[in-house]
Amino acid sequence: MSAEVILKVENIGKQYRLGLVGTGTISHDLNRWWKRILGKEDPYLKVGESNNRTKKGQSDYVWAIKNITFEVKKGEVLGIIGKNGAGKSTLLKILSRVTGPSTGEIKTKGRIASLLEVGTGFHPEMTGRENIYLNGAILGMTKAEIRSKIDEIIDFSGCLRYIDTPVKRYSSGMKVRLAFAVAAHLEPDILVVDEVLAVGDAEFQKKAIGKMQDISNSDGRTVLFVSHNMESMARLCKRGLLLSNGEVKFTGNINDVINFYLSENLNFKSKFIEENVNGNCIVKSVSLINDEDNSSSNYRFDEAINIVFEIEKKNIDDYKYNLSFAIVNASDSVILSSSFNDLNNFNIDQGVSHYKATINGNFLNKGDYYVRLFFQNESLKKNIQRVDCLNFKINETGFYKNAQFRKAYIIPNLNWEKI
Amino acid sequence: MKTTDQEHWLYVISSKKKLVDFNFKEIWRYKDLLFLFVKRDIITLYKQTVLGPLWYLIQPLFTSLIFTLIFNNLADIPTGNGVPGFLFNLAGITTWNYFKECLLGTSDTFKKNENIFGKVYFPRVIMPMSVVVSNLLRYGIQFLVFTAVYVYYVNFTTSAFGVFPSFEVVILPFLIFLMALLGLGLGMIISSMTTKYRDLTFLIQFGVQLLMYGSAVMYPMSYFNNKLPNYYWLIEWNPIAIIVEFVRNITLGIGVLDLYKLLYATLVSFIIFLVGLVIFNKTEKSFIDTI
Known part of the structure; x- marks a missing residue:
């Protein structure tokens, strides 16, 4: 046991009633109350279904989260990942005691402060300085604590000039900056952060992420972090927890969790067939072919990937065409793009012809990738774009020595020599 | 190992609700938050008004004036020998x-604090307590x-x-304290x-108005007893009427x-x-789901 457990979540569940509070509310309340007098369990806790938003359920009750159990060690930064409606916010709300759980228990050894939304309790008529005190106290700081940090907070917010002006005169960006500045200077034992990094302008976002990194790196601070931004997640957290339909699906090293999450709703597709396009000249299909001439979505790191385009031209025309593609990684960053026309004249012959682009091995880092297709009739200014028409995965096997520690999109085989 | 662990938990969030569950230490x-809320209420109430805190004075003075005109001069409710009606009403x-x-x-x-309560936790009872304190000022x-x-x-x-x-x-401070307990x-x-x-919420709108008439604010209790002895018990056992009468007495x-x-x-207060406090405490845990 390397570090002590600071937070223990045991079997937490939260049940909600669907529909309107109204008809049947009193009768259900009375029924509950009667069962409690008789010393029985709440009858409505037995019913209820898992939280799958898209399906129509049988019951009026759903479990927003159910049977959540995990532990957090002191000083750990835990990332919580999940789709919309997976139960992340509900879990954070219970952790920060905004609402109570229906079942289970949470035990903690430290004070929890949450940053569910910045700027809670700002009063528009009060000055920035007064609001710092009020907001800080709402978030759990004492007056003395705030006083000792007020200069730092004002400085971080960058609103010194307006600090004695009522907040209602602030621009919305300034309000958010001030609010985040207060929140960032909280010093609880456990900090719960929900998507607050998406505030302010680019400069401030950078500052905010930097501050979050400082917080999570300074020892002793335990942070629970929820975000949809996988890049900042991977940067800030070490361990991850994946929620799906209200239950813990996967927990472990943050990179594994992110990869699991991203590949979860991904059916690897190594062949794309165009169906809905009419025209004289079309891309009929695109496939991923490995060196053994098989269609595949799974590649070793050192394996070459061949992207093969099948193009059909029914009649001869004089139009200029352009064929290109891009490789996009799981966090939507474009890693490379290439066009047939870069070096060649793209003359398409009549009939069906094939074109091949090869991505060498020892190049793309491990991970999941998508292929984006662009086919353009340059003369008619007509585009066909197919986003994510193919996807593939590059596995760890065949790595260079220690390459798994490199955080880079591409790890090319460069020419190293002693000179 | 397990047992020593148990003792070190700072607090436990549980689905099981105890009837009385207060954390006075928390x-x-x-307490700083309480005073910051009080400060907020006071400095923001009359922002951008010309008369400002004078409104604190205008309201009771004018109400007393009207009450004196209507109840004492027009309806002839006696306020006692040698006690001016205006002073009598102002006290009440x-x-x-x-x-x-x-x-x-x-x-x-x-309802008013739904937004803030839905985002952060602090002992909810701080909010109504701050209202009582700022009203005390x-x-x-x-x-x-x-x-x-x-x-x-x-x-x-x-x-x-x-x-x-x-x-x-x-x-007098004790009587005011009782009023605070009742109101809170x-x-x-x-x-x-x-x-x-x-x-x-609809009930409270006119309920408070009706309650004022039943709380001996603009008449002495003895006068009510003389005129409507059958209904006197309504006033007699109303703790607010008792306190108002007491304030006037002393x-x-x-x-x-x-x-x-x-x-x-x-006792009633x-x-x-x-x-x-018990009901409030029970509600605060999950009200955000029903409001």
Whole structure:
């Protein structure tokens, strides 16, 4: 046991009633109350279904989260990942005691402060300085604590000039900056952060992420972090927890969790067939072919990937065409793009012809990738774009020595020599 | 190992609800927040008004004036020999106002603060408590006005020959404390109930108005007993009426001092406050799901 457990979540569940509070509310309340007098369990806790938003359920009750159990060690930064409606916010709300759980228990050894939304309790008529005190106290700081940090907070917010002006005169960006500045200077034992990094302008976002990194790196601070931004997640957290339909699906090293999450709703597709396009000249299909001439979505790191385009031209025309593609990684960053026309004249012959682009091995880092297709009739200014028409995965096997520690999109085989 | 672990937990969030579950240490830790809320209420209430805090004074003075015109001059309700009607009404109104403001200010705690309660945790009871404290400051100012009017009537007019304070005036803070308990207790009960059933918000609107007529604000209790003896019990056992009557007794020297009544009012105030606290405490854990 390397570090002590600071937070223990045991079997937490939260049940909600669907529909309107109204008809049947009193009768259900009375029924509950009667069962409690008789010393029985709440009858409505037995019913209820898992939280799958898209399906129509049988019951009026759903479990927003159910049977959540995990532990957090002191000083750990835990990332919580999940789709919309997976139960992340509900879990954070219970952790920060905004609402109570229906079942289970949470035990903690430290004070929890949450940053569910910045700027809670700002009063528009009060000055920035007064609001710092009020907001800080709402978030759990004492007056003395705030006083000792007020200069730092004002400085971080960058609103010194307006600090004695009522907040209602602030621009919305300034309000958010001030609010985040207060929140960032909280010093609880456990900090719960929900998507607050998406505030302010680019400069401030950078500052905010930097501050979050400082917080999570300074020892002793335990942070629970929820975000949809996988890049900042991977940067800030070490361990991850994946929620799906209200239950813990996967927990472990943050990179594994992110990869699991991203590949979860991904059916690897190594062949794309165009169906809905009419025209004289079309891309009929695109496939991923490995060196053994098989269609595949799974590649070793050192394996070459061949992207093969099948193009059909029914009649001869004089139009200029352009064929290109891009490789996009799981966090939507474009890693490379290439066009047939870069070096060649793209003359398409009549009939069906094939074109091949090869991505060498020892190049793309491990991970999941998508292929984006662009086919353009340059003369008619007509585009066909197919986003994510193919996807593939590059596995760890065949790595260079220690390459798994490199955080880079591409790890090319460069020419190293002693000179 | 397990047992030692158990002792070190700072707190436990559980689905099991205890009937009485207060963490006074925690409330104490948030005392700064209480005073910041009070400060907020006071400095923002009259922002961008011309008269500012003068409104604190205008309201009771004008209400007393109207009450004197209507109830004493027009309807001929006697206020006691040598006690000016204006002074009589002012005493009743300032006391009643404190109760009213506490009740109205706390009765929509959950609904008014839904936004902030939905985002961060702090002991929810801080909110209604801050309302009671900031109203206390307001009451203090109004009481000073009452004192000024009082001094004026006694020293500069001849109409207040029957007015004399008794030494029991020292229990005035206690009476105000009871008013605070009543207002806060009832307010917490109502605010808890309105999270699920909104009907009470409509009730409270005119309920407070009706209650004023039943709280001996503009007439002495003895006068009511003379005129409507059949309904006297309604007033007799109303703790607010008892407290109002008491305040007038110790400041103006009219009405009867009945210690048993005071004991009764104290008991009722404490019970209402405790019931309110329990209900409020139970509601705060999950109200955000039903509001």
